[in-house]
Amino acid sequence: MENHQRMKAYWKKNLSYLLILLIIWFLASYGCGILFKGPLNQVQIGGFKLGFWFAQQGSIYIFVVLIFVYVRLMNKLDKEFDVDEKE
Amino acid sequence: MSDQQIWIYVIVGITFLLYIGIAIWSKAGSTKEFYVAGGGVHPIANGMATAADWMSAASFISMAGLISFMGYDGSVYLMGWTGGYVLLALLLAPYLRKFGKYTVPDFVGERYYSQMARQVAVICALFVSFTYVAGQMRGVGLVFSRFLEVNVDTGVLIGMAVVFFYAVLGGMKGITYTQVAQYCVLIFAFMVPAIFISIILTGNVIPQLGFGSKTLEGTYLLEKLDGLNTALGFNAYTDGSKSIADVFFITAALMVGTAGLPHVIVRFFTVPKVKDARISAGYALAFIAILYTTAPAVAAFARTNLINxxxxxxxxxxxxxxxxxxxxxxxxxxxxxxxxxxxxxxxxxxxxxxxxxxxxxxxxxxxxxxxRDIMVLANPEIAQLPNWVIALVAAGGLAAALSTAAGLLLVISTAISHDLIKKAINPNITEKGELWAARISAAIAVMVAGYFGLNPPDYVAAVVAFAFGLAASSFFPAIIMGIFYKRMNKEGAVAGMIVGLLFTSSYIVYFKFINPEANIAENWWFGISPEGIGTLGMMLNFVVSIVISKFTSEPPEEVQSMVENIRYPRSN
Structure with missing residues (x-):
């Protein structure tokens, strides 16, 4: 039974990570690149209008970072709850 | 023969010899090697192979060209074809790896304890893969006809022969290691001209930065391009003309579709551990991002050069x-x-x-x-780059097309030998027999793909929208709920897949084939074009599945404990 509780806690933690990461994922692409593109385009960084930059560059960089952050978080979580794969 | 052609023959020849050499070295001996490369591929190698598998002739040859004509609107491809990897890494790859079978229909069939669910999945997988592969063969033909000045048909035949050799012989193992080589060829071939052109136009070595720099005349490149575009009556480059809703829905359909494509998902079955599946999705996206962040820069450079x-x-x-x-x-x-x-x-x-x-x-x-397809191929010539760079681009385009074609052919052959023959028609087939069945179906798939390459349907582009829409509206919800919603049962999942599929395909068929004249924004539902309708189909699928499953009995005990099991990398 205790094991069962622990597994539940692991899964809950996993879901909360997913939620946070996916919110960032959404904001970077659909938010900054599409929905708020108009106002963001008022800001200019170098030759880029900011909304345009998010749509064609920024969102992609953020996607890559998100996956690596996820991997780190999960590897730690697996160890913490002793569900990591042994060699 | 011109100097340029000699370069092309030499470079393309060397890369082909390399691919064939790798195929011989990595011949598959068992079905496990044929389907999932023995399950022992290093995550970095798998990341490269996934990247090559994913980046097709469309990414390499067509995408930058499309963006250069679409400007901001082209962002749908950039975000859509990369953002799906976040979904894959977070929501699918680790769990499917833990599940540990060979194919997507395998998962659907076992999770929903139903042969019918498996058959629906097989049909979707075959349809999506065939539409996709036809486009690849066409890309091969295009590159050959322009650069080697053979006729398009001969080009397609040569391409078929090469793919035939390593896909049929090596299966997933041969494909994986050739794809690693093909990734290196294609990324080098894409970056070299991009860097050259960036230096010529903006003086910046890094195209991603050159894109936002000043041209040698002292105005920002993008500002100048906006000016050139509007002076000629086009939309400003950084603005685009699609509605926000449409951009939103198309991006979502491409993202979710990416995460639902069987030839991408199956790559995560090839690594040894759950941990490796997560990280290899990260490597894959990082390798893909190199091309995807360069492509919009190439697009802007090409547009400027072309107009000038x-x-x-x-x-x-x-x-x-x-x-x-x-x-x-x-x-x-x-x-x-x-x-x-x-x-x-x-x-x-x-x-x-x-x-x-x-x-x-x-x-x-x-x-x-x-x-639009010629922008990337013509770009080095427009910028007057040396002949060896032009030869490199030819080899890169071929690498992109061949690697994707091979990955798709494998999905087709496993769908037939594993999901149809082994799991439905003849469960008693021997290991050796199944391996032969896989080889024969791969061979037949190559022929069929070649046929489409030789007699391309006029509607290749339209069908690609179809492939993504179907993947988004059928597979994605079924797999997600299979993992995250234990209560989901076969009635709900099958109904959801069928509704999503029918809805999406009727909308696309109506606007693309039956009544193409009506395909304008005023007639679209909620302003969503057929390219973006898969997103709505996906939502419908979720709703229908959940409602139906509430009214039907819960899945059997052993299925629920299987779902429980795939959630933990190591179950206690």
């Missing part, structure tokens, strides 16, 4: 590349006002001030039409 080089130029003074591409019929010039000069502008612009201005200058309609 040809607009207002006397036809007799056009550079050599213009004439070569004219011979292939992919560039056409018609001197409508008889002034012997090329006028390139948007003659469909409704603005009266612009029309008056065009008249005043003696313009009599747009005189130049350019096939």
């Amino acid at each position: 080089t040809v607009n207002g130029t006397a036809y007799k003074d056009v550079p050599g590349w213009f004439k070569t591409w004219e011979e292939t019929g992919l560039i056409t010039f018609e001197d409508k006002n008889g002034d012997n000069k090329i006028q390139y502008y948007n003659d469909k612009n409704g603005d009266e001030g612009f029309i008056a201005k065009a008249k005043e200058q003696g313009w009599n309609g747009n005189e130049l039409s350019i096939d």
